[in-house]
Amino acid sequence: MRSIFRRGLLVSGLGLLAFTSHAQTAKVNKPDSLVLRKIYDEALLRGQSYENLRYLTGQIGGRLSGSSQAEQAVQWGKVTMEKLGLDRVYLQEVMVPHWVRGAKEKAEIKGAKGKGLDMNVCALGGSVGTNGRIKAQVVEVQSWAELAALPDEKVKGKLVFFNRPMNPTFIETGQAYGEAGDQRRNGAIEAAKRGAIGALVRSLSLAHDDFPHTGTMRYDEKVTKIPAAALSTNGADQLSQLLKADPGLTFELEMNCETLPEVKSYNVVGEIKGTKYPNEIIAVGGHLDSWDLAQGAHDDGTGCVQSMEALRLLKAAGLKPERTVRAVLFMNEENGVRGGTKYAELAKSAGEKHLAAMESDGGGFTPRGFNIDAPAPTVKKIQQWQPLFRPYGSTEFKAGHSGTDIEPLKDQTKALIGYDCDDQRYFDIHHTAADTFDKVNRRELELGGASMASLIYLLSKYGL
Amino acid sequence: MRSIFRRGLLVSGLGLLAFTSHAQTAKVNKPDSLVLRKIYDEALLRGQSYENLRYLTGQIGGRLSGSSQAEQAVQWGKVTMEKLGLDRVYLQEVMVPHWVRGAKEKAEIKGAKGKGLDMNVCALGGSVGTNGRIKAQVVEVQSWAELAALPDEKVKGKLVFFNRPMNPTFIETGQAYGEAGDQRRNGAIEAAKRGAIGALVRSLSLAHDDFPHTGTMRYDEKVTKIPAAALSTNGADQLSQLLKADPGLTFELEMNCETLPEVKSYNVVGEIKGTKYPNEIIAVGGHLDSWDLAQGAHDDGTGCVQSMEALRLLKAAGLKPERTVRAVLFMNEENGVRGGTKYAELAKSAGEKHLAAMESDGGGFTPRGFNIDAPAPTVKKIQQWQPLFRPYGSTEFKAGHSGTDIEPLKDQTKALIGYDCDDQRYFDIHHTAADTFDKVNRRELELGGASMASLIYLLSKYGL
Structure with missing residues (x-):
């Protein structure tokens, strides 16, 4: 960095025994x-x-x-x-x-050949538990419109996987968070309305890593409460890839979170x-x-x-x-x-x-x-x-x-x-x-x- | 953080299938x-x-x-x-x-009772080696003026320890770096002029940790070249404390850096x-x-x-x-x-x-x-x-x-x-x-x- 040999800011250093504050000039009071x-x-x-x-x-x-x-x-x-x-x-x-999150929080992906792949997940805050292990196929969507366009048989009994990433082109990341947050907030409600048994949500993050991000979600008292979990961004990308190769894969989820x-x-x-x-x-x-x-x-x-x-x-x-x-x-x-x-x-x-x-x-x-x-x-x-x-x-x-x-x-x-x-x-x-x-x-x-x-x-x- | 439930920035999220860029308004071309x-x-x-x-x-x-x-x-x-x-x-x-730094870079503080305490050091870039292990008492200064005021017998044959911290009140840290950098740059020359056999320099850092910071130093061809090493900020604070309790402690330094x-x-x-x-x-x-x-x-x-x-x-x-x-x-x-x-x-x-x-x-x-x-x-x-x-x-x-x-x-x-x-x-x-x-x-x-x-x-x- 900017070598101190060549900087214009050097001071002599003579006798600077205590710190002095350096008042800056500004047209202010x-x-x-x-x-x-x-x-x-x-x-x-x-x-x-x-x-x-x-x-x-x-x-x-x-x-x-x-x-x-x-x-x-x-x-x-x-x-x-x-x-x-x-x-x-x-x-x-x-x-x-x-x-409370509870002690169990586990997910596994099983492909056509029955081989299992563990996946980091975390329950979204407020989610109900899975009441044992649920096993279901996964349907991936990027928007409410995509979900709405799916025929009932594609959603019923499935896990809906909300995988729209935060938009990295927003300069203020909070804006991208606000824009992508509807998935975490309403995913479980909208998925349940269509007969799904759980919601998987891509973490609200602009980084590519293995940390699932929790955060609050909500239920509608008139709609069945289904469990909702977050996948890390890497995990979401991986699941999306796997689904392309094997749309019939099974996702197994076990969470014993509950509201006391x-x-x-x-x-x-x-x-x-x-x-x-x-x-x-x-x-x-x-x-x-x-x-x-x-x-x-x-x-x-x-x-x-x-x-x-x-x-x-x-x-x-x-x-x-x-x-x-x-x-x-x-x-x-x-x-x-x-x-x-x-x-x-x-x-x-x-x-x-x-x-x-x-x-x-x-x-x-x-x-x-x-x-x-x-x-x-x-x-x-x-x-x-x-x-x-x-x-x-x-x-x-x-x-x-x-x-x-x-x-x-x-x-x-x-x-x-x-x-x-x-x-x-x-x-x-x-x-x-x-x-x-x-x-x-x-x-x-x-x-x-x-x-x-x-x-x-x-x-x-x-x-x- | 700013719950997405309550933010004003929410968009419907309907059908945002691809990223779109968000042109910002500004009075510009x-x-x-x-x-x-x-x-x-x-x-x-x-x-x-x-x-x-x-x-x-x-x-x-x-x-x-x-x-x-x-x-x-x-x-x-x-x-x-x-x-x-x-x-x-x-x-x-x-x-x-x-x-080249060489393989050896070691420092030890020995007090009156002869007990040793290892200290992280690193040679400053360009330093000569110690040609074996040097052992000497340490004299601490915060400024050139302090060094100048010391009688010869306090410096001769000693290690001069330049311990003026970067000034944390500068808002731009580069300014504090420029201001404290004279110690690293000229410490070995000024110490040698007074008959010291080595220079120890507090790392140019605003953090409190155990990493010694290297960086370039210089010699004057008319002045004896003595070795110069950096101590971490924690190490510098520790040495300063030890010196207060035992001004006669010995600092042992071994470095085999050299210029090829x-x-x-x-x-x-x-x-x-x-x-x-x-x-x-x-x-x-x-x-x-x-x-x-x-x-x-x-x-x-x-x-x-x-x-x-x-x-x-x-x-x-x-x-x-x-x-x-x-x-x-x-x-x-x-x-x-x-x-x-x-x-x-x-x-x-x-x-x-x-x-x-x-x-x-x-x-x-x-x-x-x-x-x-x-x-x-x-x-x-x-x-x-x-x-x-x-x-x-x-x-x-x-x-x-x-x-x-x-x-x-x-x-x-x-x-x-x-x-x-x-x-x-x-x-x-x-x-x-x-x-x-x-x-x-x-x-x-x-x-x-x-x-x-x-x-x-x-x-x-x-x-x-």
Whole structure:
């Protein structure tokens, strides 16, 4: 790389004994730019997001709603916030679904000659089990239209294999995820309507690998509930190839996942009281639950640690926000959004007034900016602060989707804001066993927390 | 993450049987924006950078100048370009340094009680060996000023330990690298001037881990050549701690690296002749050599495969560039820049006219834009194309450093351009055993090649 012999940026190195911060020039409010520099320095020199995430992912791990790990995570969140010396830390009780994967999750493909080929699968979240082993032929489709065009006898008693890949030409991978997600969401319903006995869904991933990606699916109470499983992208390609050679092959599937009675759980909330307008609240959060397959690092451990860190950064930078700032670790984003829904309900019934709510739930990658869900004049107002973020690479201040947990607040707040970061790698690991701590880069994570704290600082100072 | 149940981006999914490209709106020349979309689609659907890199890193591996792997890489580059059906592929002969690490590289710390502690070290590139095992006390400094202030008896016969960390508060990590690099570059000279017998240098890295980072260092012919080795960041912290407890500890170092006679090697060049202005050349390159410790994936296998890919993308998109476009795989960036220097010399002696030269040598991460080294009006002209790149996230078109291999062309071209990508993770792995293929993300890499091809297309069409 760029040899240090030849770079123009060299400094003499004489006597640089301590780190000094390097204020960048921008046509922006000078005091505000200095505050941001202070926030970023604190994050880059002494940020705690990374070590907090190490604990959450390594010592607690995957934490699906209703699991004992989810309850450990609640306690961890509470204790971690209490250590920050906030004005108030509390729990919000909420009932959550309790789906368990079970110990058995097995698939085997058997061809004409009876030879078996094992295949990685995972149950989609919420799926019923197979009640023993089911064995059936497979019919592959790429769209609802293809399914609709099939004669009944081609579907009845079969497994419908939804194999439309995510479209790699979308630059924002979240768009490709949204577009392909109908298969995972509605596959079991649509297949069952036609008499199928199960649904196999290509993993929502742009990578070519062997990890099946779970994620939530749904049933229609008027339609038979059939089991639904995800294949890895490699597995889906392989099955598709095998079907071309032997359309009569048999797919055997065994899963003993099930839905147990609902369980009591909690959102974790910590707040700094506003000095001037304590009744105007800025909430910032991520979701504490994750899928069970992995550690829930990027989804959404990063959002949780960044949200707590945002409050810590404000305090460490010596800032006393004029409006109340609240970190919320939401429970149950993945399969129910009960925590987000409860938070909005409680805020409403308590007559709380939210100025804004922000969520980080797109991974802990290098920050790009913010997606703003608000009326156009409010979007514009927030966009006016963009120059302050230019020295830090957070330049995309756009209208867009915010976050699932804060959407229930939509009618109770002036702006919903989604933390936006580089999403090229996100879906490679999303909802799989590969969503682990080692995939998170310390600087990328801490820069994200700093950008969130910075926008919160501006919101708390100027309002909307 | 953002549940697909609740996103606003859902489409019906009916009958999406083939990928369609999604033209983005921008206030830009429509035909050009369509060409860019075509280039990006080709890269994202059928990009070859990733598979080419897999071969280079996995089948050839580390390829320090003068090594047999470097020669294999030359042949691989030539064959790979020949397969692209370019108008011309050729080699440029160049003599390169031939430094070898040798089989022994060992360090041990011995305290007052004589107990030994092994420490990971690696010789800095170009270092002399230790000629057996050297044993000496260690004196730690953070700056040249600290070294200068030490009395002679504190330095003479000792190992000087340069332990100033990279400054994490720089947002662009390359800046922190440039600022701390003087220790690696001049440590051995400055230590030897004061009578030291060796230099130990803290690795140029922002990560906390056990990988020592190599990289080039230099000698002054008038000063005794003493061996220089890098410690990992963890190792440097540990040594610093141990020194506090026991300033008299002994550091034992054994390295049998040496510099052998120079070796004949090559730049690899492939070109597409311009249809209108064949004598105006746009060069795009990366460097083919790498350090020996790892696979040279991000440094700079990615730049090589992207440069070749840029030409392939132009062809695959059906574009016939009006100016000549040339991919150059430079030899010997890491420890001599002989290839870059030779390329500029040959261009000059042949009377070639370069319109622009571009280099990718900052890793294969998500593209951010381009750094332009040119007179202000030329920078402005290139910046006018920025809106075309907005849909693809390449928004930073700034004046700045281009690339080490193309800098010798400075007086022979209108603009030097450095491909700019997210550099937060780069120095974690730079020049270490960890710079491996698995650290490269396919989409990030292919998006980079597409952004390079797109700018080359505009340069070839409009000139400067």
